[in-house]
Amino acid sequence: MTAEQYYSAPVTPRPSGMWQSGRVSLRTLVLVRWIVIIGQLVTVSVVAIGFGFPMQLSSVLSIIALAVAVNLIGTIMRRGRALSDRAVALYLAFDILQLSALLFLTGGLTNPFALLVLGPIAVAAAVLGRDYSFMLTLLAIFCLAALFASPYGLPWGGPVAAPRLPELYQLGMWIALTLACGFIAIYNWSVAGEARRISEALAETQLTLARAQQLTALGTLAAAAAHELGTPLSTITVVAKELGRDLPPDSPFAEDVALIQSQCERCRSILAELARKPEDAEEPPFDRLPLEQLVEDAAAPHRMPGIRLQVDTYTAPGSAPPILRRTPELMHGLGNILQNAMQFATTAVAVSIETDAERIKIIVSDDGPGFLPGLLGRLGEPYLSQRGEEHEHLGLGIFIAQTLLERTGAELTFENGMEGALQGAGIMIIWPRAALAL
Numbered sequence: 001m002t003a004e005q006y007y008s009a010p011v012t013p014r015p016s017g018m019w020q021s022g023r024v025s026l027r028t029l030v031l032v033r034w035i036v037i038i039g040q041l042v043t044v045s046v047v048a049i050g051f052g053f054p055m056q057l058s059s060v061l062s063i064i065a066l067a068v069a070v071n072l073i074g075t076i077m078r079r080g081r082a083l084s085d086r087a088v089a090l091y092l093a094f095d096i097l098q099l100s101a102l103l104f105l106t107g108g109l110t111n112p113f114a115l116l117v118l119g120p121i122a123v124a125a126a127v128l129g130r131d132y133s134f135m136l137t138l139l140a141i142f143c144l145a146a147l148f149a150s151p152y153g154l155p156w157g158g159p160v161a162a163p164r165l166p167e168l169y170q171l172g173m174w175i176a177l178t179l180a181c182g183f184i185a186i187y188n189w190s191v192a193g194e195a196r197r198i199s200e201a202l203a204e205t206q207l208t209l210a211r212a213q214q215l216t217a218l219g220t221l222a223a224a225a226a227h228e229l230g231t232p233l234s235t236i237t238v239v240a241k242e243l244g245r246d247l248p249p250d251s252p253f254a255e256d257v258a259l260i261q262s263q264c265e266r267c268r269s270i271l272a273e274l275a276r277k278p279e280d281a282e283e284p285p286f287d288r289l290p291l292e293q294l295v296e297d298a299a300a301p302h303r304m305p306g307i308r309l310q311v312d313t314y315t316a317p318g319s320a321p322p323i324l325r326r327t328p329e330l331m332h333g334l335g336n337i338l339q340n341a342m343q344f345a346t347t348a349v350a351v352s353i354e355t356d357a358e359r360i361k362i363i364v365s366d367d368g369p370g371f372l373p374g375l376l377g378r379l380g381e382p383y384l385s386q387r388g389e390e391h392e393h394l395g396l397g398i399f400i401a402q403t404l405l406e407r408t409g410a411e412l413t414f415e416n417g418m419e420g421a422l423q424g425a426g427i428m429i430i431w432p433r434a435a436l437a438l
Contacts, residue, residue, distance in 0.1 A: 026083055029091050030074040033067065036095070040064050040102065043113070056105045056152065063101045070094060089132040092120045093139055100143035108150025109170040109177075117144060118180055125185045137185045141178050148174070229271060237264040266301075291322045291360065295338075295351055298331050302339035308348045309338075316356035324436055333404035336397040337364050337427055344368035350422050360436065362429045365421030371414060379414045409435025 044060055047053050083091070096117060103111050117140050124136045148170060240260045247254050289297070292313050299309055315321050324330065341349045345366035352363040371379065380402045402412050410431045418426030 026074055026077060029083070029088070030071055033071045033074075033091075033095070037064060037067050037071065040067075059105050060102060063098060063105075067094075067098050085128050085132055089124065089128060089136060092124050092128075092136055095120045096136065096140050096143055100147065103147055104150045105152055107152060108147035109144070109173045114144070114147065114173065114177060117177065118184055121181050122184050125187075133185050137181050140181050144174050144177050144181075229267075233264060233267055233271065237261070237268070240264055288323050288325055291324055291353055291355070291362075294324055294326060294330065295334060295353070295362070297326075298334040299338040299342075299349075299351075302335060302342050304342045304345075306347065307342050307345050309342075309351070310348060311351045311353065313353045314355070316354075319355055319357045322355050322360055322433070322436070327408070329404040329408050333401045333408075333410075334362075336401035336404075337429075340397045340401075341366040341368075341425065341427075344425065346424075348422065352420060355433075358433060360431045360433060363418060363421050363426060364429070365418055365426040366424040367422045368424040370416035370423075370425045373416075376414055376416070380412070405429060 041064060044055075044057070044064070048055055048057055099116055099120075103109075103114055103117075106113075108114075121133075121137055121140055125133045128136075240257055244254070244257045244261060247257060292311055295311055296309075303309065313321070338349065338351075341364050345368045347367055349364070349366045352361075352365075354361045354363075379398055381399060398414075405412060408431065410429050413428040413430075415426050415428070417423045418428060
C-alpha cells in the first residue's frame, strides 16, 4: 500500500449526526407544515361546506393564511438550510400558537382536534434539547388553559340548541392533555437522549477505529520502508567510510564526510528501531522519570544547531511534581512535536510545564512563522504539511503525535501566538493526572 493509495482511501469523519446542532433542515419543517396546512383546509372545508356547520370562517381562514405566509417565507429561503435548535423551537412554538388559535375559534377544549397539540410536543422532545422541550411543553399547557375562555361552542346540529359541555369536563380534558404533554415530552426526550448517547458513542468509535487503521497502515509502511532503505543506506555507509579513509586529514571535505557517516549511523539506528518487534525492545535503564527530564530526553535526538530549547516548570502548591513512565507513546508523541517545533523555529523553542492536583499541561511553542491559517482547522490529519513541495515532506509528524498522545488520554490544541508562549506556532497538551497513572 503506497502513501498515495493510503491518503486517497476514504476515512470515516466525525459525523455531525442527527443529534448535533443544526440537525433539522428548513426543508423538512416547510414540508411538514404544508401537509398540516392542507389538512386544516380540508377539515374546515368539510365542516363548513360539507356539513354546513356555522363557524368563524373568515377568522379561521385568516389564521391558516398566516401559516401559509410563514411557510412561503421558509420556501423562498435556502431549502437545504440546517436550523439551529433555537430556530426549530421558534417554528414549533408558532405551530402550537397557530393550532391553539384555530381551536379557540372552533370549540376550545370541547373540540376533539385538541389532541393535535401533542404533535409539536412530540417533535420537540425528539429533536431538541431538554430546555427547549420544557419551554415548548409549558407553552402548550398555557395555550390549552387559554382554551377554557373560548366562547364558541361546537355546532351539534339538529333542532335542539347546542349543549355546552360542563366546565368540570373541560377541566378534566385540560388535565388529561397536560399529563399527556408531560409524559410525551419526558418519554420522548429520554428515548432521544439514549439515542443521542448511542450515536455519539458510535461516532467516537468510528473515529477511533479510523485513526487506528491509519496508524496500522503507517506501521506497515514504516516496516516496508525500513526493509527497502536498508540496502541503499548500507551502500552509502560503505562509500562514506572509503571516502573518509582516502581523504587526507587536512582536506576541507573531511568534516562533511564525517557528518555523512554520523547521519548514516543515525539512519541505521532509526531503521533498526522501526524493524524491531515490540517484544524485542529493551527496557530503558530508568523506567520512570520527572516530566521535565522526559521532555529533555524526547527532544535530544532532534536538537538542531542554533535552536535553543528552554524548559520551564511550574508545580502548584500542594501537588507533587509528575514522575511518568517512559512509554513509547509519550516519547514518540512528544518527540514528533518537539522535532516539528525545532524544524520551523528561528532561534528558540519553549516548553512550559504546568501541573496541579487535577491536570498536567505542556505548551510547546516556537518563534517561527507559525501554522498556516488555512491549515489550523485540519491539523492532525495525515499527509498534511505546511512545507513547500520542494521539501517532499509527508506531513505525518503531527498526525502521529496526536494519535499517540491521545492514546494516553491527552487533549491537543493548536494555535498561533498562544498565550504564555512564544509568538509562533503553539501546541497545548493537557492530561488529567489520573489518565497517566502517576
